[in-house]
Amino acid sequence: MEQEIFDFWKFLAGIGLFLWGMNQLEGSIKELAGKSFRNLLQKSTNTAWKGILIGALITAVLQSSSLVTLMVLAFLGAGVINLKNAIGVILGANLGTTVTAWIVATLGFKFSVAAFSMPFLGIGSLMFIFFSSRPMLKNLGAFTVGFGLLFLGLDFMKSAIEAVADQIDLSQFDKYGLWIYLVIGLVVTALIQSSSAMVVIILSAMSARVIGLVEGAVLIIGANIGTTVTVGIGSLNGPADKKRLALAHFLFNMITGLLVFAFIRPLIDLTMTVFSIHDPLMELVLLNTLINLIGIVVFYPFINKLEGWLKHRFGEEQQTGIATYIGKVKPDVPEAAVAALEKDIHLAFELTADFIFKIWEGDALGNKRDISIWRKLVQQPYDLLFQYKRIKQLEDELTAYHITLQVVNLDQTSAQKATSLMLALRTMVYAAKDIKDVMHNIKEMQESEDNQVQELLEFLRSFTFEQLNKMKAFIDHQEDLVRPDWIGQHDEVYQNTIAELYQKVRKRQPEVAISTLTNVIKQVVSSLDNLGSSLIHWRFMEKVVIDQKVREN
Template sequence: MIQDDIFDFWKFLAGIGLFLWGMYQLETAIKELGGKSFRHLLQRFTDTAWKGILVGTLITAILQSSSLVTLMVLAFLGAGVINLKNAIGVILGANLGTTVTAWIVATLGFKMSVAAFSMPFLGLGSLLFLFASGRPLLRNIGAFSVGFGLLFLGLDFMKTAIEAVADQIDLSEFHEYGLWIYLIIGIVITALIQSSSAMVVIILSTMSAGMIELTEGAVLVIGANIGTTVTVGIGSLNGSADKKRLALAHFLFNVITGLLIFSFIRPLIDITMSIFSISDPLMELVLLNTIINLVGIVLFFPFIPKLEKWLKKRFSKFEPKGISVYTKNVSPKVPEAAIAALEKDIHLAFEKTIEFMINVWNVGESDNENVSFWRKILQQPHDLSGQYKEIKNLEDELTKYHLLVQEENLSIIEAQKLTSLMLALRTMVYGAKDLKDVMHNIQDMEDEEDILVREYYDELKAFTFDFLKKIKEYILREDFSDEVPDWIGENGKHYKKFISELYQKIKVKPMEFPVSTLTNVIKQVVSGLDNLGSAVIHWKHQKKDVIDMI
């Protein structure tokens, strides 16, 4: 039995708290110091699953936060920047990257006076954080130092609390239950403290105090790897379908790998000790922790494509609702991914606007002379009002999303890109509204028997289609100059030409169709195309900068 006054529970609990708080400070500081670079790395070098594993390992090893990496992965997955298969690769790599914490702790934390080691970081870091508040770089370096110091001070608290009671505890009574009891303990404690890194430190402290052997420590680590999936699972409960899919992939990876390794844990320990000839059980434990994750990656890698297909069939009912395709899947807390998603959805808005403008002129199979008479009769007319409403709903959805992104800490360039995108969106909707306001007049012109009205109907229709064709070709261009094409700014000339010719013709031959209605149609059609051209300029000429920025 343990005497109540021997084990300093509060010191042990404070150690866990300081360690977790230190990890949080490290994560926050590194995110501020190099978050953009890591997001750039994640976006650019995850075009295959194996690259995803390498990048996931590297970023997690530096950031020391698989949860932060998961957030970035989900954001870029939703934005369509990376696909599910490569996202799974990043998650597998993130599992391996988290083992770096154990290597640091085992290498430094038990080889020196940890409390003394942490003091310079805490002292200098605190002063830098407080007195360099006006200089973000120095302030974040200070926060990093404080986080590093707290991490090791927390380790010292845990280690000394356990060492004080080590001689008083006999864990032999657990042996009769077998190694399963250690697996369950590892799962439960990790699920409670929500950190596999902290659990591994507790295991290392317990082993250092001589309370458990290497085999029990290895099983506890397996339990910690399984228990950490609870954190991701809880985080995905109210998440999107993609978040649930990644959480499930993470769960399957850790559980299947953990249970498989657990079945062969003793032979694995014998093999690694004989191959690497490690005498220090703490170093052997962190090596086993790394090997467990490496084995899992090797086992899962060939099945990633099949796993992707299987996951895509899951959680369909949790797909986000909304007209947008990308922004609804992306957290606005990752501005680079949010801007990329917003740009893609604005491209979607362009397509819908162009389609609406074409349909205003009643283009479709019913205009084709080769279509049978009965098919023309049965052809469903375009729901122009419904199409315009869908464009407006998309505008509202993207505007609300834009406001959420604005709340984040944006750079000047990001804010400018965001403004350009929203100007493009609003201007193109103005263009759609211009045609919506006269679409009933255009339909009247189509049914009009007056030759002059029909002539203007055909001319305006041809002018619209020619302009929309050029717009679509311009949008698809990847290599473009900063110069605005001449034809975009020439709509004013066309308007004057249309009006001048109209007045010349009605002087010779008056028409019964209201002249004011015809001139208004000309004005609105030209204005609508002019707005669409302006929207393309706002959007197209920031597209390259946005892609380079991510």
């Protein structure tokens, strides 16, 4: 009887179709529910345990640990989640990705997979083509096509291996021990960059009786370690947090894998006895899940220590600009990009408020009135002008970043929030410019010996500090935002102060020109008014938009 020849191209086509199907599933689910999952990841990962649960849930639904890793890195860079909770999400993602193996083992080897995939391919293709103008139905069609491709690829791989299964003899590897299977699983997974595809290859080989359960379990361990290579390579030129997360992912899979490898035979015997499983394929996918569960149980108590250790492994990259967060987040995940933008808007407010404060008190001078006048003249202008230039540079960086966001398909809420943030930034810069323009006049008033001038100066200083404190309190109480009571008061203060000044001028002309004093009053009030308006654009308008959406729903 003529021996069958291994159809390599059919096997390779099977891998390609499977990966293409996974890609279609990932892309369509990302479009159908990606925003919901990004919001869930952003708002529900305030502890490591929640991170594990959410990571497992999102990965199980999206069927893509790489997509979840991308979201985690984006929110980590934006400062929305910390490193410890990001590690929790990655641990959960490893568990969630085992769902693919359960689906394949349950459905893929019970009946004709090729016949099963045909309706999905046919209906999905027609939906994708004829409903291209309706995004919801088009993405649903892409999802259906992806599901069909996944099982068609499985059928190609399974039939290619089954055709030559009786000709394959792996006994020659026995002299090397189980280590050789560990290495094979690692290398092949690193090459095809998909642990899910590798698991399907292993299940196909086991179904054709090419390998046994022990060898398949060791190949799974190798695949789990190999899947970290892609993330590791991608982190080489990334920021420090990305390298830390990639290292945590590698350590988790490697240590867990080696620990389980050392006790693989007793673990197999234990699980088969406890769960009374007689199907080796189901035993293998159960082991795949248990391996990741064991890793979570082992690593969870040490997450805090791991976080501290990782933070000392890679130094923070040198910032090329003033912004702290936007350089760490690409616009791939819009919610993370807008969150990073908001974090740097907060930095802009801090710089602006500090600049206004230092106009009155000086940089290193503080309240030391005994410091000589010449030192104030020499030191203060240089520091303050330099800080003003930093505010302007930050404005340029954030504006450029906002322009890059325009090419991303932002949803209405994110786009509206980004616009409000940029309006807030612009009015902050106006506030800094208003006070900067009378900086020399304020200095002239500080040097004056006239009591009338000093009284006005002290009033403006006290009023400025009072308003800055109110604005900072407004920012700090995000959970209960109400329209601030200082809105609309600035114009009244301006009118009253000018009127009082004119009353005093009638009795005695001050040492500093009246036009200078009125201009200082005008610019100080205008500066505080602009800074207050920036907070309305930033915080209060965001609450108005949210409340409006709640009422509409």
